[in-house]
Structure formats: C-alpha cells, structure tokens
Amino acid sequence: MSVEHASMQNIDRYARGDTDIAADELWALEAHLEACGLCRDRLSASVRAEGPAVAALVDTVWSGLEPHLDAAVPHQRPRPAWLSRWVTPAMMPWLAMAVSVTLIALLLDVVGTGPGDVSFVLLLAPVLPVLGVAASWSHGLDPAYELTASVPRAGLYLVLRRTASVLAVVVPALLVSGWVTGVMAAQWLLPCLAFTSTTLALGGIVGVTRAAIGLVGVWAAVIVAPTLAASRTAVALQTAGLPVWALILALGIGIVVARRGAYSVLGAHR
16 A cells, blocks of 8 residues: 655645644644654754754754663663553553452452442442543653643544553453343443543543542442442442433533544643
C-alpha cells in the first residue's frame, strides 16, 4: 500500500511557523509526522534551512543535555511500541491492583463471608475501571502529561484508547468472577460501563481524576455503605435498575462525544 507523504511546501510552512495554516491541515500534517520517519527527516532539514535560529537553539540545548542523559537515566529495556500507544507505565500498578481487588472480592464471595446475599464482586465492579481510567489520565502520575496533551492525537482519541485498555484488563477478570459467583453479567457490566462513561463525561468539565474520585466517593456513600448495613443488595444493583444504568451510559457517551474537544486541554488531566 502506497503512503502519501506531506508536500515540501506544507513542511516548509510548518518549519517556518506560519500561522495561516488551516487547523485541519495542521492536525493532518502533525499526525502524519508522528508516524512517518521520512517526513520527519524532511522536516528536520527544512527547519535547518528555513529556521536556522531554531536549529541553532536546539543544537545548543542538546549539546548541554547529552552528556548528562546517560548518567541520569538508567538503561532500561524498551517497551514494545504497540504497548506504549495503549498504556502508560503509571497505569500498570493500578491495573494490577484492580485485578487483585477483583480476585479478593471473588474469594470473599466464594468463602461466603459477606453479609446476607451481598456480592462483593457486584459491589466493586462498577468502580474498578474508574480507578484505572483516572490513573491513565492523571498529571500527578504521568510526568509527560503536558507533552501528551499537546501531541496531535491527544484528546478524545487518546483517552478512549487508554480507557479501552483499562476495560480490556478489568472486564475479563470481572467476567470470570461473575461466572464463578453466579452474578448475571448485565448486573455489573452496565453499571461498570455507565460509571466509566460518566467519569469521562465529568472529566471533560472538572478533570478525569477529580471526577473518578468524586464518583467513587458517591458510590461508597450511596450504594456500598447502605448495602452492607442492610445486608441486602441495593435496588440499583438488581435487574430492576438495569434500564437506569443503560440510560446513564447513553447520556455519558453523548456528553463525551458532544464535548470531545475538552480532552485536548490540560484541565482534563486534573
């Protein structure tokens, strides 16, 4: 399959920092440069030709940093490129924790230590992916968050990718746990997806991390505490509550799509 490269005219304009480039053309060019080594080489040559002052500044900064890089950063085995596109190093401990909590909840359900007919898997399932989503989009856990938010494919595209990677790890663990404990998949899957979409929807307004913490707190106060106190599964987690969760999921998705531009700003990392 042939690859259509960026024109030298556009590359030269980009190298000069022209401000009259249309937003869609700028996005397309930056997205192409991200994946095309040949055009990056052409851009490098163009920068030296069109912006010698910028090239000189980069060379000066690089010459000052290069002697310190090998000593400051230990050599590590590089991560596979495909893995780096889907997850960040900060996500891995949180994903491991989410799976561990799922296994603990499964063990408690199997042993039968829960009060009454309450299933710990059912109680924890809706909020487990939220923790991973918050970790994947938090400036406190990602030292490169400013760079991440400025790349061409940041925003909704990136946050959905990271959310999908969280769900790809947590949902199979919950499926197995639900099957073992006899909990109907829809009882935990719909609240799980609804909470995740709501986290992203609110994240475009107050920040993903803040939204996740707030929703987990609300879940603990409104659902978990009363359920454990009454030793009876809350109505919200019974089959009668499924239409409401489906509506919340649809509303969350709608808000995320309507406010998709909000995820390309640094405020979404709060």
